[in-house]
Amino acid sequence: MSNKKTIRKNSLNKYILKSSEEIGSLYEENNPFVDLIITSPPYFDAKKYTDSHLEIGVNQTYKEYLDSLKRTFEGLYAISKESASLYLNIDTLKRNGKVLRLNDDVARVLEEIGWIHQDTIIWDKVKTLPYARKGQSRNVFEYILYFTKDKKDYTYNDEIIKSIKPMHWWFKHPEKYSPKGVSPSNIWSFSIPPQGSWGSQVKDESKVLKHACPFPPEMLARIILLSSNKGDIVVDPYAGTGISLEVAKRLDRNFLGFDISSESEEIFYKATSSFVEKRWDNIVSYYKYQSLIKPIYYRNIILLRVLKYVKILNKEIEKNNSLDDLNVEYLCIDKVDINFNHEKRTDKYAKVELCYISKNEQSKILLSSLIKIIQQSKLKKFGLEVVITVKSFGYEKFDKSYYFYREQGQEFEFVETNMLEPKKGRINVFSCFKLKKEELNLIWEDTVDEDIKENYTKKLDNLDR
Numbered sequence: 039m040s041n042k043k044t045i046r047k048n049s050l051n052k053y054i055l056k057s058s059e060e061i062g063s064l065y066e067e068n069n070p071f072v073d074l075i076i077t078s079p080p081y082f083d084a085k086k087y088t089d090s091h092l093e094i095g096v097n098q099t100y101k102e103y104l105d106s107l108k109r110t111f112e113g114l115y116a117i118s119k120e121s122a123s124l125y126l127n128i129d130t131l132k133r134n135g136k137v138l139r140l141n142d143d144v145a146r147v148l149e150e151i152g153w154i155h156q157d158t159i160i161w162d163k164v165k166t167l168p169y170a171r172k173g174q175s176r177n178v179f180e181y182i183l184y185f186t187k188d189k190k191d192y193t194y195n196d197e198i199i200k201s202i203k204p205m206h207w208w209f210k211h212p213e214k215y216s217p218k219g220v221s222p223s224n225i226w227s228f229s230i231p232p233q234g235s236w237g238s239q240v241k242d243e244s245k246v247l248k249h250a251c252p253f254p255p256e257m258l259a260r261i262i263l264l265s266s267n268k269g270d271i272v273v274d275p276y277a278g279t280g281i282s283l284e285v286a287k288r289l290d291r292n293f294l295g296f297d298i299s300s301e302s303e304e305i306f307y308k309a310t311s312s313f314v315e316k317r318w319d320n321i322v323s324y325y326k327y328q329s330l331i332k333p334i335y336y337r338n339i340i341l342l343r344v345l346k347y348v349k350i351l352n353k354e355i356e357k358n359n360s361l362d363d364l365n366v367e368y369l370c371i372d373k374v375d376i377n378f379n380h381e382k383r384t385d386k387y388a389k390v391e392l393c394y395i396s397k398n399e400q401s402k403i404l405l406s407s408l409i410k411i412i413q414q415s416k417l418k419k420f421g422l423e424v425v426i427t428v429k430s431f432g433y434e435k436f437d438k439s440y441y442f443y444r445e446q447g448q449e450f451e452f453v454e455t456n457m458l459e460p461k462k463g464r465i466n467v468f469s470c471f472k473l474k475k476e477e478l479n480l481i482w483e484d485t486v487d488e489d490i491k492e493n494y495t496k497k498l499d500n501l502d503r
């Protein structure tokens with residue numbers, strides 16, 4: 039009978055003092071349980087972490103080192119779920135006067151096992167040693183190689199890591215901003231935790247902390263949120279200080295860490311939590327703020343797009359036709375369905391129903407001219423599904439109340455239609471929604487100066503022109 043163990047709840051959430059090359063023999067092969075692997079193996083012989091003969095890269099040829107990595111990641115492959123992801127942090131080295139491309143060689147090893155290369159991320163460490171050498175610039179980046187087990191079916195919660203950081207022109211050009219926010223680029227800037235920031239939790243600090251090269255918790259939070267879900271199992275086979283494990287725990291994931299260094303294990307149990315704790319509030323409040331603001335941003339970007347859309351549309355009508363002939367006085371934005379995209383999954387974000395009110399029976403001419411205009415590319419880029427109708431009756435027959443944009447000193451305000459005198463010689467725009475100034479301010483809080491805000495807010499009152 040096999041002595042390989044099936045993973046049980048009580049064997050999770052542990053820092054295991056074993057060589058990760060043993061992983062393949064520790065767990066039952068046909069019972070995959072790992073959702074996410076995040077790790078940084080030793081960079082061949084660049085650093086000696088322990089006195090153990092099990093340490094990879096030390097007293098090994100380059101080929102032996104790559105073989106050791108292969109054994110570890112084969113073992114992990116066997117116990118990973120089909121939907122699993124692997125993030126591996128690695129750097130290049132200089133050996134014998136030339137670059138040793140560990141990143142390429144390790145990627146090849148992983149591909150031989152079956153891991154599928156999805157992306158290469160440049161990790162900009164921001165701070166680094168202040169020296170350059172002949173033939174080599176100051177090194178500020180490392181690689182994060184991202185692999186999955188399946189080509190398509192893997193966890194990728196990119197909605198969570200997209201960010202909303204509007205610049206002041208989002209207001210004037212809402213069609214240029216995705217309502218869902220911006221995905222991070224493939225250059226990630228996270229500074230490495232300074233050695234001093236580890237505090238005095240570990241007694242013999244000089245001895246224990248000397249060899250730590252810890253991951254920034256902020257970067258781990260991004261990876262864990264992106265590629266796993268609550269309750270999932272995160273493994274770090276070269277755990278070191280175990281920051282990846284601590285961050286996984288704080289994000290309600292299970293973890294398993296492997297390392298051969300009892301000193302690193304000591305750091306994990308004595309210092310890692312309090313170190314992460316110091317930065318945790320910032321991480322939590324960042325994601326909280328983002329999740330609060332995303333639906334507000336989504337709604338407002340779409341509503342601003344609708345207002346700009348009708349502004350351009352009206353200008354085009356005025357260019358092509360004499361308003362006196364058409365006798366159009368009103369445009370009602372009758373309905374805006376911002377959930378349109380969620381249901382239909384089209385490239386349109388919202389469905390908008392517009393109704394032009396003409397005083398006489400010219401509605402057919404107006405409608406055909408409108409249909410020509412909305413085919414234009416400058417209106418197509420707004421991502422709106424637009425339905426237009428033309429009705430022939432007067433303002434007094436409006437059967438519901440709309441909001442109207444009008445200037446009020448330095449502010450904009452919305453007035454119900456029954457309080458309004460329409461302006462002659464222009465298309466008066468009424469809408470079924472109103473923008474809320476508090477929401478707009480919330481979105482660009484901290485990112486925009488007060489005077490710029492004021493300037494742009496003033497432009498709102500003129501959006502129907």
Ligand SMILES: C[S@@+](CC[C@H](N)C(=O)[O-])C[C@H]1O[C@@H](n2cnc3c(N)ncnc32)[C@H](O)[C@@H]1O
Nearest residue numbers: 057058087093094252253276278279297298299
């Ligand atoms: C680059 S460090 C990892 C640092 C870690 N990412 C952190 O945040 O602290 C590499 C680690 O691999 C460990 N190591 C070396 N050989 C190993 C082996 N055969 N099995 C498990 N861990 C090993 C070293 O002890 C060291 O802690």
